[in-house]
Amino acid sequence: MTDTAAVVAQLRVLEQLTRTENRIARLRTVQARTDETRRELTDNARRAEGRLARTLHGTRGVRGALTVGELPVGGHDDLSVPDAARAVRELDAPEDGQAVLRYEERRKNRAGVLTAARTRHAEVARETVAH
Structure with missing residues (x-):
């Protein structure tokens, strides 16, 4: 599993x-x-x-079943890869990074956004565990 x-x-x-x-x-x-x-x-x-x-x-x-309006990044689908990646790097909650990652994997599949989401998710998860 x-x-x-x-x-x-x-x-x-x-x-x-x-x-x-x-x-x-x-x-x-x-x-x-x-x-x-x-x-x-x-x-x-x-x-x-x-x-x-x-x-x-x-x-x-x-x-990965959230709609674009439910994502923690406003207007996600309309953002360029650099803008979406920048917005993802500003997320504070691990579940927010995970939500963007799953959404992006199932829909847009933009490599730069996927990398930023994976990296930010890992960073925030480490920060959460450290506290």
């Missing part, structure tokens, strides 16, 4: 668990006996929905 496949599999498990958490919170909200408990369970369900949205977005990013 490739690293990407393993990450996608883990994200799918997380997605299923979060969906279950949301369903349980919603069911328990209906069964709640006090307003305070109802509010707490509603908040739990809302937080689970937010985590689910982030998980789905992460899964799509790892798989």
Whole structure:
């Protein structure tokens, strides 16, 4: 199993668990006996929905399925290779570099952008681990 496949599999498990958490919170909200408990369970369900949205977005990013509008580099498709590479070098989160890398691999496949995305992803990952 490739690293990407393993990450996608883990994200799918997380997605299923979060969906279950949301369903349980919603069911328990209906069964709640006090307003305070109802509010707490509603908040739990809302937080689970937010985590689910982030998980789905992460899964799509790892798989290269984000649309150009979802990329962390605005107007990515319209940028020249030097401009896109420069923008990629300014990314701060490893998942942002990964998202651009997967998008570029599946769509434009521009060598200069791919190299910049791979390099920046590795740099940011090292910085993240070091802290």
